[in-house]
Amino acid sequence: MTASPFAQQFRASPDLLAQSLDAGGDRVLVARMAEADYAKASFLDQRILTQDRPCQWFGWEELEAASGRLPATAQHIFHIGxxxxxxxARLLGELPGVFAxxxxxxxxxxxxxxxxxxRPESPWSPExxxxxxxxALGWLSRTYRPQQHALIKATSFVSDLAPAILAQGExxxxxxxxxxxxxxxxxxGEASIQELGALSGTRLLRLHARIEAEPWRLWNLSLGERAALGWACEMSALEQAAGAAATGQVLWLDFDEFLTRPAEALAACAAHFGQPLGEEQAAALTGGPIMTRYSKAPEHAYSPQLRRDVIAQAAREQAGEIGRGRQWLADAARDFPLIARALDRVARGEY
Structure with a gap:
């Protein structure tokens, strides 16, 4: 049977993005994209759903039948936020072999x-x-050229999927x-503090599930302790995923260390993903305009020095809350080995 024009296009190109999931309706929103749209977008979420972007809902099974089982070859960036x-992701996306x-x-x-x-309320069985x-990883692994490899920069809480994603072997x-x-x-900053308020409850649920205990109550945690909870939640997700990864499958990188030697660190990241990147090209990329703009909103200027200045000011002005957060982490590590392993990893330095 000849595949429909839609199925042929979906299989062949990322121009049709499986953008979001409606689990209750068991359907997927497909949005029409162009290669330039991917390069521009910092987030492939609701912010790309502008009035001029064609979109259509498809039943999951309908889209699955149209696509067939595409190979899940995408590589990933997981992080703590x-x-x-x-x-x-933007720097690596400049390489000809990377589709970010x-x-x-x-x-x-x-x-x-x-x-x-x-759980009983899940709409899908574990299998x-x-x-x-x-x-879904097959859908997101499509590229524009055969020599390209998809590189997915995930949202921080998507690290909960990291063990399943790493099981694909990439x-x-x-x-x-x-x-x-x-x-x-x-x-x-005010924006990150507001984000902290929005995410702390879910992070506590996720962390409690991961350590299989419920020792903390959100209402008892100060602002600094809630920030420490965020670090513990997201780092323990990565730590747990690393425990199931194959040797050499994961590269750990401290972003502050990246900023001290960006060209060398970027070359190491490219090599990990099998992408050639010479010293001169790495230096040109890390010395170019991408490093001088705020990556999530490139219309705004930003720089490593500005980041250092902001952190230094916060360290002075929020010293009390930072101290409470660090003490909370130390206490949590004494009781829960997964958090202790995360702290031990960063103390050793992995890159």
Missing amino acids: HVGSTLI LREPALLRGLAELQRVRG RLDERIGI KALFLYVRPESYLATILA
Whole structure:
């Protein structure tokens, strides 16, 4: 049977993006994109759904039948949030062999289902969830040219899917910073503090599920302790995923270390993903305009020095809350080995 024109186009090109999931309706929103749209977008979420972008809902099974089982060959960047993941994805996306996708909403929807995996309220069985994660990764692995490899920069909480994604066999970069840098970054600005308020409850649920205990109550945690909770939640997700990864499958990178020697670090990331990047090209990329703009909103100027200044100011002004957060982490590490392993990893330095 000849495939329909839609099925042929969907299989052949990322021009039709499986953008987001409606789990209750068991359907997927497909949005029409161009290669330039991917290069421009910092987030492949609702922010790309402008009035002039053609979109259409398809039943999951209908889209699955049209696409067939595409190979899940995408590589990934997982991270703890506010650690330069968008910047590094943009830099790597400049390489001819990389097709970068930043924060696809489809994976966010699947990560939300992962949190209710096996529970009575889950719309999918665990087996169906695992199967559909692989199918979705196939959809997101399509590229514009045969020599390209898809590189997905995930949203931080999508790290809950990292074990299932790494089971596909492809490589990943794990980005983090030390707790003191993370706490100062989060407490430095109004927007990140608001984000902290929005995410802390879910992070506590995720962390409690991961450590299989419920020792903390959100209402008892100060602002600095909630920021520490965020670090512990996202770092323990990466730590747990690393425990199931094959040797050499994961490269850990401290973003603060990246900023001290960006050309060398970028070359190491490219090599990890099997992408050639010479010293001169790495220096040109890390010395170019991408490093001088705010990666999530390139219309705004930004720089490593500005980041250092903001963190230093927050370290002074929020010293009390940062101290409370660091003490919370120390206490948590004494009781829970997974958090202790995460702290030990950053103390050793992985890159």
